Amino acid sequence: MKRFAVACAHRGAQRRFDCLAPSAHAAAHVIAAQTLPDDGPAWIQVVVSEWSSALAEYIEPYNTIIIAAGDPPPPGAGQVVFCGVTAGDIAEG
Numbered sequence: 596m597k598r599f600a601v602a603c604a605h606r607g608a609q610r611r612f613d614c615l616a617p618s619a620h621a622a623a624h625v626i627a628a629q630t631l632p633d634d635g636p637a638w639i640q641v642v643v644s645e646w647s648s649a650l651a652e653y654i655e656p657y658n659t660i661i662i663a664a665g666d667p668p669p670p671g672a673g674q675v676v677f678c679g680v681t682a683g684d685i686a687e688g
Contacts, residue, residue, distance in 0.1 A: 596674070598646035600653055603639055605630045613678040617671030619643040619658055625675040627662035638663040 596615045599622045603610055610630075616622035623641040631639055641660050644653035 596676075598678075600644045600646070601626050602642045603627070603630055605639065611681040613680075614675055615678065616675040618669065619645060619655075620660060620669045621671040621675055623660040624662055624666065624668050624672050627666075628668070628672075631662070631664045636664075 596617060599614055599616055599619060601612045601614060601622050603626055612622075612626055614622050614625075616625070623643050626641055627639045638661050641662060643655070643658045643660060645655055645658075646652075647654045
C-alpha cells in the first residue's frame with residue numbers, strides 16, 4: 596500500500612483526500628465513484644500525488660486521471676483506505 600493525496604473539484608467545492616491505496620488509479624477511481632452521482636457529469640478529473648518517504652514530500656503532483664461514470668474498478672479499488680479529507684470552496688472568478 597502507498598500513501599496518496601487525491602484532489603478533485605465538484606459542485607463548487609474542492610476536496611482533498613489522504614488515503615492508502617495499492618495504486619494511483621485505484622485511489623482516483625474510489626474518489627470518483629463517491630463524487631459522480633448517477634445524474635451528474637459523465638466524467639471527473641482527479642489529481643493524485645504519491646508520498647515519498649525518502650524525499651518526505653509528495654511526488655508526481657500532476658498525475659491527472661480522468662474517471663468516467665460507469666468505468667469498472669481497477670485492481671485494488673476495494674483496498675483503498677481514507678486517512679483524512681479537506682474541503683474548501685472554489686474561488687469564483
